[in-house]
Amino acid sequence: xxxxxxxxxxxxxxxxxxxxxxxxxxxxxxxxxxxxxxxxxxxxxxxxxxxxxxxxxxxxxxxxxxxxxxxxxxxxxxxxxxxxxxxxxxxxxxxxxxxxxxxxxxxxxxxxxxxxxxxxxxxxxxxxxxxxxxxxxxxxxxxxxxxxxxxxxxxxxxxxxxxxxxxxxxxxxxxxxxxxxxxxxxxxxxxxxxxxxxxxxxxxxxxxxxxxxxxxxxxxxxxxxxxxxxxxxxxxxxxxxxxxxxxxxxxxxxxxxxxxxxxxxxxxxxxxxxxxxxxxxxxxxxxxxxxxxxxxxxxxxxxxxxxxxxxxxxxxxxxxxxxx
Numbered sequence: 001x002x003x004x005x006x007x008x009x010x011x012x013x014x015x016x017x018x019x020x021x022x023x024x025x026x027x028x029x030x031x032x033x034x035x036x037x038x039x040x041x042x043x044x045x046x047x048x049x050x051x052x053x054x055x056x057x058x059x060x061x062x063x064x065x066x067x068x069x070x071x072x073x074x075x076x077x078x079x080x081x082x083x084x085x086x087x088x089x090x091x092x093x094x095x096x097x098x099x100x101x102x103x104x105x106x107x108x109x110x111x112x113x114x115x116x117x118x119x120x121x122x123x124x125x126x127x128x129x130x131x132x133x134x135x136x137x138x139x140x141x142x143x144x145x146x147x148x149x150x151x152x153x154x155x156x157x158x159x160x161x162x163x164x165x166x167x168x169x170x171x172x173x174x175x176x177x178x179x180x181x182x183x184x185x186x187x188x189x190x191x192x193x194x195x196x197x198x199x200x201x202x203x204x205x206x207x208x209x210x211x212x213x214x215x216x217x218x219x220x221x222x223x224x225x226x227x228x229x230x231x232x233x234x235x236x237x238x239x240x241x242x243x244x245x246x247x248x249x250x251x252x253x254x255x256x257x258x259x260x261x262x263x264x265x266x267x268x269x270x271x272x273x274x275x276x277x278x279x280x281x282x283x284x285x286x287x288x289x290x291x292x293x294x295x296x297x298x299x300x301x302x303x304x305x306x307x308x309x310x311x312x313x314x315x316x317x318x319x320x321x322x323x324x
Contacts, residue, residue, distance in 0.1 A: 003062045003098030004303035004321075009049035012307040017300060020062060023095065023102040025075030030082055030105055032089075036121045037096040037321040038066040039298075040153065041242045044307050050244070057094060063303070064096030064321065067103075068111060068121040078105050086111045088120045088278065097303050097321055109278040114286055122292035122318050126154040127281040129239065129267070130161060130290065135274050136262055137213055138235055140165035144206040147171050148226050149217035149240055150187065151178035153318035156293050158215045159185040164289065170205050172198065172218075172226070174313060181293070181316050193222055202229045216240060216247045223247020233258040239267060242313075293317030 003020035025031045043063050046055050068088040074080060082105065089108035091101040111120050145162045149155045150171035162169045163186025171187035173179055179190040189205040191198050202211060210231030216223045220243025227249045230236050236259055238247040246264055254261050284290045295317040298306040306319045 001099040002300060003095075004064070004300055006047050006059050006061055006063055008059045009047065012044075012047070012304040012311070014047065014059075015063075015304040015307065017303075020098060022100055025073065025078075025102050027076040028078060028104055028106070029075040029092065029102050030071045030078055030108070031073045031075075032067065032069045032087065032101050032103055033072050034067045034069040034096060034099060034101050034323040036068045036117050036297075037064045037323060038121050038125050039064070039303075039306050039310065039319040039321055040125060041240075041310050044311050045241070045244075047307065061093075062095045062098045064098070064101075065090045065094055066121060066125045067091060067096040067101055068117040069101075069324070072100070074105075086117065088117075088124050088282075090125075097300065097323070099300075099323055107278075109282060112282055112286055115282065118294060118297070118320060119285065119292060120282065122153070122294050122320060123157075123285045123290050124278055124281055126157055126292065126318070127285065127290045128276055128278070130154055130157040131276045131281060131284065132267060132274060133158070133215060133237055133239065133262075134161055135276065136267075137215075137237070140167040140213065142166060142168070143212035144168050144170065144209065146202055146211040146214045146226060146229065147182075147187075147217070148193065148215070148222060149173065149242065150182040150190075151316055152217060152240075152242075153292065154240075155215075155217050156181070156185050156317060157290050158217075159187050160291060161289070162215075163187070167213075168205075170202060170211065172202070172222075177316055185293070193218070193225075199225050199229050206231075210234065213237075217242075219243040219246050220248075224249065230257075230259050235260045235262075237262045237267075239264055294320055296320075297322045299323075
């Protein structure tokens, strides 16, 4: 099969389209002909050799986690009735940026009528985390909610949810095009965080009180600044790290100020007690509550270009990989 292969850790040039052995489904698994695959920023970090504590993968490997496609064959213990179904799910040990991928059958969902495959793939990964954050966060109605990295795939979904929940939404991103997109998705106030002193604009937008809640998707110095504008007794989620690290904060300061913080490790733990299913994500997408914004679709020979576009912050919304 044709596959995009990360040949070694490094910049996007290490990704090559190669012939790769066809995967074979094991017990409880199926083999899927991939049509569309997701692309998220963490894919670029793993390619650089980062996040080793979270993702156990070594080059050479086929990147990509979430996909949509048609089931070709089944492994032991899986009924043949799965064959031919159009499904969305995640690969076993990555592998979605290829013509074929193996997936555990209990991670798959059939694509519902009324949703096209690109929409389903675009919404499942980001939508999953978005709904988890929605469940974990306090009631948003009437609250000042700051969303950073607001023009990314998940940032836009968070804007939509916060807007529908009746929040006063403050979106922070870089550049006018991203601010315009954030505004179009329901943000009440947009702030360019590439400008010095952007945190003052957040305080101004909240009447000097600070944000009640922050969905922090930028990480690094921007994330640290965002933590500084949470009001005492507020809520803060540090779930994004496109800057290279998750938002740093002082736990003692958070405790003193009564701020509840949810880091990426907390989200993994909370997922056990706060389950979110693919079916719920797809139901919310079908209802129009989650509307993914896809900026560009790359083919399998240009996965490296997708990585470059993500790293250069050149996308308005999401990138997808079209395999078939």
